[in-house]
Amino acid sequence: MQDSVVDSPLIRQGLARLQEHTFSKAGLGFGAQEVISTSLMFQDRSRRYVDVCRDGQWGGRDWQTDFPPELLDYWLMEVRRELYVPGLGTWKTFRVFLFPSNEGRLEAFDYEILTRGMFGDPKDSTGPASGQAVKMDLLTFPRTSDNIQEWMWTALRTDAQTPPVYNPQLNTVDWDNKRLPVTDSGTDFSVEPEIIDPSREPGVFAKIGKKLFGG
Numbered sequence: 664m665q666d667s668v669v670d671s672p673l674i675r676q677g678l679a680r681l682q683e684h685t686f687s688k689a690g691l692g693f694g695a696q697e698v699i700s701t702s703l704m705f706q707d708r709s710r711r712y713v714d715v716c717r718d719g720q721w722g723g724r725d726w727q728t729d730f731p732p733e734l735l736d737y738w739l740m741e742v743r744r745e746l747y748v749p750g751l752g753t754w755k756t757f758r759v760f761l762f763p764s765n766e767g768r769l770e771a772f773d774y775e776i777l778t779r780g781m782f783g784d785p786k787d788s789t790g791p792a793s794g795q796a797v798k799m800d801l802l803t804f805p806r807t808s809d810n811i812q813e814w815m816w817t818a819l820r821t822d823a824q825t826p827p828v829y830n831p832q833l834n835t836v837d838w839d840n841k842r843l844p845v846t847d848s849g850t851d852f853s854v855e856p857e858i859i860d861p862s863r864e865p866g867v868f869a870k871i872g873k874k875l876f877g878g
Contacts, residue, residue: 669771673745677738678767684734686763691728698761702739703775705796706803710789712780721782744848750829752806774814794822804849805829805836
């Protein structure tokens with residue numbers, strides 16, 4: 664997955680709602696020329712940094728103002744589901760560009776952006792995601808082992824976590840001797856997992872083991 668400007672009706676509608684609220688009197692961008700919000704999204708947690716340009720100077724948002732969760736956080740969760748491709752995955756970081764008069768845009772990245780915003784101090788960055796966070800996200804939006812990024816493998820190895828992996832033959836996600844069906848918007852958790860018998864499917868996790876432990 665390459666860094667990309669992403670677009671769809673859901674994205675255009677969401678950007679329009681964000682623009683209207685952000686530059687209103689109640690919004691965090693009232694009187695600003697531009698607002699950039701960077702969100703790192705995992706299934707069980709997320710981080711967000713906001714840059715605001717006023718009078719040509721960049722700074723952070725006022726701590727008393729923020730985006731309503733339904734306009735940004737919940738919307739980006741929907742965007743992640745909409746953009747998911749079975750086996751390929753979905754995006755990890757979203758950067759929203761908002762302007763008071765012009766249309767906004769949404770950029771997507773398949774890696775973590777760790778600095779405190781585009782104009783923040785990199786020394787104030789938060790550490791990378793844990794292997795457990797990566798595992799939980801891959802369980803929801805599974806990839807084939809070849810499409811799991813190296814930074815994800817590093818986090819998994821560090822925390823001794825074995826990743827869920829997309830099985831293209833069965834259109835399932837396989838992990839910890841369990842299996843669930845995968846839809847176009849991610850794993851279907853509405854059914855009970857099927858139990859995998861390792862003695863009958865010895866090759867299911869062999870490739871994963873090589874990635875994690877070498878050999």
